[in-house]
Amino acid sequence: MGRTAILTAAALAVALPFATPLGAQQAGPPHAFLFGAWTGGLVPPPSTVTAQGCLAQPTVIFTRDVVMRATLTDIAYAQRLIETARGTGDGIDIRLVPQPGAQAAPTGLGLAGGGSTGFGCPEADTLHVQRISNNEISFPGCRDFPFPLVRCPAG
Numbered sequence: 223m224g225r226t227a228i229l230t231a232a233a234l235a236v237a238l239p240f241a242t243p244l245g246a247q248q249a250g251p252p253h254a255f256l257f258g259a260w261t262g263g264l265v266p267p268p269s270t271v272t273a274q275g276c277l278a279q280p281t282v283i284f285t286r287d288v289v290m291r292a293t294l295t296d297i298a299y300a301q302r303l304i305e306t307a308r309g310t311g312d313g314i315d316i317r318l319v320p321q322p323g324a325q326a327a328p329t330g331l332g333l334a335g336g337g338s339t340g341f342g343c344p345e346a347d348t349l350h351v352q353r354i355s356n357n358e359i360s361f362p363g364c365r366d367f368p369f370p371l372v373r374c375p376a377g
Contacts, residue, residue, distance in 0.1 A: 251286060282371060
């Protein structure tokens with residue numbers, strides 16, 4: 223079993239118990255609705271997506287403590303630790319643990335300086351997540367993710 227498959231399986235195991243309808247009250251951290259694997263963002267999300275196809279190479283994986291993202295220039299996922307998550311009216315603001323010497327990629331698409339561990343957002347250590355629906359989100363203002371992301375369906 224490959225590293226990607228293991229990460230994806232772990233993300234789904236964490237995510238499925240937390241899936242809640244849009245607007246429903248939930249127990250757990252404010253970003254629990256994000257737990258799991260997402261595709262799109264770097265490119266437009268597919269109009270139809272199978273669990274197998276999506277989980278083979280998700281773009282972003284959220285867990286309770288970590289956000290992992292794919293980049294165009296590296297086969298490994300860039301990982302950022304979550305410092306805090308705060309609900310907003312239409313999504314979540316996630317404060318990421320600062321990385322010494324890290325900065326947002328000036329050219330977008332995670333291509334600057336050997337790759338970016340950020341999301342190309344105006345603030346390198348803050349990720350604003352807009353919840354469009356139960357299965358669709360976006361990262362407004364983040365140039366590395368100009369398109370919405372859709373949740374990978376369960377097996």
